[in-house]
Amino acid sequence: MKKLPVLLLLCLSPLAIGEGLPDLGDISQATLTPVQERQIGQQSMLQIRLSRQFLDDSEINDYLNQIGDRLVENSTEPSLNFEFFAVDDYTVNAFAMPGGFVGVNTGLLLITQNESELASVLGHEISHVTQHHYARMLSGQKGDTMASMAAIALAILAARNNPAMGEAAIVGTQARAIQKELDFTREHEQEADRLGLRLMEKSGFNTHAMPEFLERLQHATRLLEGNAPNYMRTHPITSERIADIENRISKQPYLLLPDSLDFQLVRTKLIAAQKTTADAVSYFDHALTDQKFGNPVAQRYGLILALLRSNDVARATREMQILHSQAEDNAMVDTLEGRVKQAAHNDADTLAFYRTAVQNHPHHRALVYAYAEELLQTNQAQAASKLLGEKISNYSDDTTLYQLQARSFAKLGKHLEEHQALAYSYAWQGNLPAAIEQLELARQAGGSFYQLSSIESDLRDLHEMADEQRGGK
Numbered sequence: 351m352k353k354l355p356v357l358l359l360l361c362l363s364p365l366a367i368g369e370g371l372p373d374l375g376d377i378s379q380a381t382l383t384p385v386q387e388r389q390i391g392q393q394s395m396l397q398i399r400l401s402r403q404f405l406d407d408s409e410i411n412d413y414l415n416q417i418g419d420r421l422v423e424n425s426t427e428p429s430l431n432f433e434f435f436a437v438d439d440y441t442v443n444a445f446a447m448p449g450g451f452v453g454v455n456t457g458l459l460l461i462t463q464n465e466s467e468l469a470s471v472l473g474h475e476i477s478h479v480t481q482h483h484y485a486r487m488l489s490g491q492k493g494d495t496m497a498s499m500a501a502i503a504l505a506i507l508a509a510r511n512n513p514a515m516g517e518a519a520i521v522g523t524q525a526r527a528i529q530k531e532l533d534f535t536r537e538h539e540q541e542a543d544r545l546g547l548r549l550m551e552k553s554g555f556n557t558h559a560m561p562e563f564l565e566r567l568q569h570a571t572r573l574l575e576g577n578a579p580n581y582m583r584t585h586p587i588t589s590e591r592i593a594d595i596e597n598r599i600s601k602q603p604y605l606l607l608p609d610s611l612d613f614q615l616v617r618t619k620l621i622a623a624q625k626t627t628a629d630a631v632s633y634f635d636h637a638l639t640d641q642k643f644g645n646p647v648a649q650r651y652g653l654i655l656a657l658l659r660s661n662d663v664a665r666a667t668r669e670m671q672i673l674h675s676q677a678e679d680n681a682m683v684d685t686l687e688g689r690v691k692q693a694a695h696n697d698a699d700t701l702a703f704y705r706t707a708v709q710n711h712p713h714h715r716a717l718v719y720a721y722a723e724e725l726l727q728t729n730q731a732q733a734a735s736k737l738l739g740e741k742i743s744n745y746s747d748d749t750t751l752y753q754l755q756a757r758s759f760a761k762l763g764k765h766l767e768e769h770q771a772l773a774y775s776y777a778w779q780g781n782l783p784a785a786i787e788q789l790e791l792a793r794q795a796g797g798s799f800y801q802l803s804s805i806e807s808d809l810r811d812l813h814e815m816a817d818e819q820r821g822g823k
Contacts, residue, residue: 382448382485388431390484391449395433396780398453399749405436405456408715408750409682410619413612414454417465418472424552426545427480434472440624442567446475448484456620461566465609466550466559473546473553474560474585481545483538539585543595556605561595568592614648615682622652630656647677654686663693681707681714688720697728708737715741715748722754731761749775765795770805782816 382390398404405411414434422432432450437443440457447453452475454468462468478484543560550557564587622630634653637644650673657666670690677683684707691700704721711717718741725734735758742751752775759768769792776785789809793802 382482384430384449387482387485388449391447391451394447395435395451398435398437399778400780403437403439405438406750407436407619408719409685410436410459410616412713412715413616414452414472416612417469418452418476421469421473421476421549421553424549425476425480430480432476432479444471444475446478448479448482450479452476452479460617460620462563463566464556464559464607465613466556466605466607467563468613469550469553469555470546470557470560470563473549473555474542475546476549477542477545478538481538481541483542486538487535536586536591539591540594543591544598547595547598551602554605554607556607557599557602558604561592561599564592564595611645611647611678611680612682614645615651615680618648618652619655619682622655625656627656627659631660647673650676651683651686654690658689658693661693663690666690667694679710681711681717684711685714685716685720688717688724692720692724697724700724701728701730713744715745715750719750719754722758726754726757726761729761731758734758735762747778749778752778766792766797766801766805768792769795773808777812782812786812786816 411434414436415432418432418434422428422430430450432452434452434454436459437453437455439455440460441455442457442461443455444458445453452472454471458471459468462471547557547560550560568587568589622634625633631653634649634656637649638646638653650669654666654669654673657663657669667690670687673683674687688700688704688707691703694700701724704717704724708714708717708721718737722734722738725731725737735755738751738755738758742748742755745751752771756768756771756775759765759771769788773785773788773792776782776788786809789805789812793805793809796802797805
């Protein structure tokens with residue numbers, strides 16, 4: 351096991367963020383460096399991961415990152431390390447945070463009618479980040495209103511996400527004043543639209559999807575009689591803004607693009623999660639029988655999800671055979687097929703299937719989780735430990751990988767490594783007391799001089815950060 355990553359130490363420590371910053375009371379100096387923007391975003395992400403609203407679904411988040419990365423490659427800052435994630439909230443909203451963190455509510459994923467509409471939202475949010483709109487707004491702050499970077503992170507989270515979350519996260523007149531100052535201006539919105547359209551065009555999406563999506567939201571606002579979606583509140587949509595977009599794309603061709611299967615499967619997964627088990631089975635059964643709307647491959651995928659929830663493994667197996675014959679090679683379909691095989695308790699067949707599937711889709715984390723789980727269930731902890739170690743080197747902030755790794759170490763009797771892995775999982779979740787407790791247990795388990803020295807160093811760092819956080823409250 352390695353020491354706590356430097357990035358984790360920076361994002362957990364309020365003082366690390368505050369050190370060396372310009373005096374925000376002096377307008378001429380009040381600018382943020384890219385590193386400081388990233389640290390603010392990391393602070394916000396820790397708050398989000400600690401909340402119940404973070405959707406810990408690797409398939410949905412990986413899909414958002416696939417679309418987002420495709421757009422980022424054509425941005426003005428293609429080397430910026432973006433992270434796209436889903437928020438478990440069925441209101442319609444999306445938001446960007448400094449440093450490349452972009453959140454998308456499940457409600458927005460469901461209201462988009464095609465992949466280009468989703469790309470239009472992500473392109474807009476990416477442009478807020480690459481144009482450093484937060485830094486530009488904070489550079490105009492007057493007075494010493496920013497006590498710390500942690501306060502900025504909380505204010506941004508409240509301003510850009512669900513207002514109810516904001517009210518719970520931020521209290522006091524000073525914090526509310528900060529939130530008020532973090533509303534994007536009309537110029538910022540227009541700039542994000544303009545650059546977002548350019549990203550869509552360069553990335554091969556249909557640019558006409560942007561005004562179509564905004565017009566539909568604007569129409570929905572009228573029907574709701576003032577109860578506007580959160581996206582409308584944080585990104586004010588005006589007829590002037592829509593007209594400006596339409597003028598910019600008037601000479602661009604209207605592209606009729608097929609949506610990826612992943613887009614359909616992600617939305618189907620969310621629809622299935624919204625419904626009770628019985629309602630989900632009935633919904634997808636009727637959709638497949640009527641064949642009047644939707645993608646039959648995605649609908650059968652949703653039906654199998656619902657059948658697994660109802661423990662109807664026999665029918666799920668039959669439907670999976672049909673889906674397998676209909677669907678193209680797809681990691682989400684493979685993940686579902688693995689779940690069906692696991693439910694049927696054919697361990698040898700399941701292990702062979704996962705081994706091949708992970709080789710074919712090495713970056714699909716849901717498959718890795720499931721394969722590691724199956725290895726642990728079949729007492730192959732050494733193979734699980736090797737697999738997880740390889741994947742953690744690529745996903746150093748993946749808390750699920752650390753938890754699975756801890757279980758593999760426990761089965762192997764490596765208790766120091768078990769507690770150390772749990773400590774990293776808790777630390778990435780922002781739970782410093784639990785991380786410290788696990789490192790104390792790791793120290794008590796005993797180990798080599800190098801291992802114990804590394805743990806002592808990590809403990810000093812975490813205790814210092816915990817003291818700083820308590821002092822900042």
